[in-house]
Amino acid sequence: MQIYLPIAEVSVNLFLLLGLGGLVGFLSGMFGVGGGFLITPLLMFIGVPPGVAVATGANQVVASSISGVLAQLRRKGVDFVMGTVLLIGGLTGSFIGVQIFAYMTALGQVDVFVQLSYVFFLGFIGATMFWESARAIWRNQRQGAQQIRRTQGHSWMHSLPFKVKFRKSGLFISILPPLALGAAVGILSAIMGVGGGFILVPAMIYLLGMPTKVVVGTSLFQIIFVTGFTTIMHAVNSQTVDMMLAFVLIVGGVIGAQIGSRMSTRLKPEQLRILLALLVLAVSIKIALDLLLMPTELYSVTRLVLP
Amino acid sequence: MKALLLALVLSVGPAVAEESLVTGLSRDDVQITADFTGSDILVYGAVRRNSPAPQSPPMDVIVTLEGPSSPVTVRRKERIFGIWINRSAVDLADVPSYFAIASSGALDQILSPEDDLKHQISLARRLSVTKITANSMDFSNFLRATQRIGSDKGNYVSQQNGVKLAEDTLFRADFALPANLTEGDFSVRMFLLRGGRVIDVKAQTIDVRKTGIERQLTNMAHRQPLLYGILSLLLAAVAGWGASEIFRIWRR
Structure with missing residues (x-):
């Protein structure tokens, strides 16, 4: 059954869209990532114009993140204080990121810039997470004891001013590292058109030393607002949010998110992390190959929308 | 000069009046609804004559169907430091979002280059007159790429022998509009030809709206x-x- 998308101006199979939304929602609920780094390339692959894919992807991520946060909330897995601090940094960073994006667009190299960002950040984070979780699993199997080693922040982090008690995370640290982290993720999310969960989740675990239990919910909480902001920006600036496409993706996504967050309670944290690491690595390798291998079609046609 | 013009009018005038097209469309609007999956358009018509049809040269008909145009940027990737990145770009001022051409024979045999230039019938000719802003000298490669990519996506269609002639008088051409249409006025042009020369042209529009x-x-x-x-x-x-x-x- 085909459905015509009014803003994208393409006709797509309804069940294919539902499936895509469901898949991304499932990952969102399971790992606490928004799924923007998956939905955007997937939409482009099925023929949705890139601008519409980025903007509508952001809108879909809002819905699956809300659904995921509500599920985590009932498990008391959201640290609102930490989420708000990250968010303040995130919105500032996203504002800076939009300026960088506009500058690269003016230079005419925004595509390569975005692709290289994907390869570099996804590759680095995927590899680090994979290595760490593989070691954790190996250690657990040898000792038979389930013990998660987390770095309680570096010593210099404890000497920074403006210390705040993050009760849910069991941390008493300066607000400066989370603010900086939020800002860095905000910059990246504006440039890469993603919520930034795949960077936020490992950074919260390894840099801030937050327990895995609250990481997913807190990350989703921050993602709701960053992607919400992105959606409005795109709707106003370029009119590229396709509500029909978003609706179908959301219906699939919210169901997927619920199933995903159920599943996440059944898996051990390090198993969860190794799966996310593999997924992130796979996407980064795919994009790296696109850059390295000679494309079958060297030319590309970009249609400019008439004002 | 005046005498030359008069001679031209006298020589061309009667030939135009002799044969002309009478045309029709199966529909003059297409409505894009949520379950839109494309639309079939039938273009038909007949040749009206004042005198019996000439025996030679043979009659031919070309029908083109063109969607709304917009500016496009065509980019070419080149390998730099081991990665493929967009290097040179060409801006084309107006490129049709959809272009279909149907003819009663092979295009290069039934249409002379002069008349193609005059009426801009073929897509290659149509694209060559668009305003080009290029930093690269080989923009003809970019024009060819535009055509190739459009054909691969099914937006540019060529049906040689897509026009059916009957009794040297009637013709019909069938078009299947794809689902990924850009809304706007689609122009249908119908050309009557003999010996590579255009004898008559008729144009109609199809209103494509969401x-x-x-x-x-x-x-x-x-x-x-x-x-x-x-x-x-x-x-x-x-x-x-x-x-x-x-x-x-x-x-x-």
Whole structure:
């Protein structure tokens, strides 16, 4: 059954869209990532114009993140204080990121810039997470004891001013590292058109030393607002949010998110992390190959929308 | 000069009046609804004559169907430091979003280059007159790439022998419009030819428009973008919350 998308101006199979939304929602609920780094390339692959894919992807991520946060909330897995601090940094960073994006667009190299960002950040984070979780699993199997080693922040982090008690995370640290982290993720999310969960989740675990239990919910909480902001920006600036496409993706996504967050309670944290690491690595390798291998079609046609 | 003009008018004039096209379309509007999957268009017509049809040269008909145009940027990738990145770019001022051409024979045999130039019948000719802003000298490669990519996507269609002639008088051409249409006026041009020369031209338009919810969403996205953005977020919030509630009830 085909459905015509009014803003994208393409006709797509309804069940294919539902499936895509469901898949991304499932990952969102399971790992606490928004799924923007998956939905955007997937939409482009099925023929949705890139601008519409980025903007509508952001809108879909809002819905699956809300659904995921509500599920985590009932498990008391959201640290609102930490989420708000990250968010303040995130919105500032996203504002800076939009300026960088506009500058690269003016230079005419925004595509390569975005692709290289994907390869570099996804590759680095995927590899680090994979290595760490593989070691954790190996250690657990040898000792038979389930013990998660987390770095309680570096010593210099404890000497920074403006210390705040993050009760849910069991941390008493300066607000400066989370603010900086939020800002860095905000910059990246504006440039890469993603919520930034795949960077936020490992950074919260390894840099801030937050327990895995609250990481997913807190990350989703921050993602709701960053992607919400992105959606409005795109709707106003370029009119590229396709509500029909978003609706179908959301219906699939919210169901997927619920199933995903159920599943996440059944898996051990390090198993969860190794799966996310593999997924992130796979996407980064795919994009790296696109850059390295000679494309079958060297030319590309970009249609400019008439004002 | 005046004598030359008069001679031209006298020599061309009667030939134009001798044979002309009478044409029709199976439909003059296409409505894009939510379940739109494409549309079939039949272009038909007949040749009206004052005198019996000449025996030679043989009669031919070409029909073109062209969608709304817009500016495009064509980029070419080159390998730099081991990675393939966009290097040179060419801007084309107006490139049709859709172009189909059907003819009663092979195009290069029934249409002379002079008349193609004059009427801009073929897509290659049509694209060659667009305003080009290039920093590269080999823009002809970019024009060819535009045509190739359009053909691969099914937006540029060529049907040699797609026009059926009957009794040297009637003709018909069938077009299947794809689902990924850009809305706007689609122009249909019909050419009557003999010996490679165009004898008569007729043009009609097909109005391709979104209707219903498709129309409303498009209008709102462009006229009230902020409200549209907020509504999109509300939709996301309600759906996200709704699914969460439904699952909670279902679990009990």
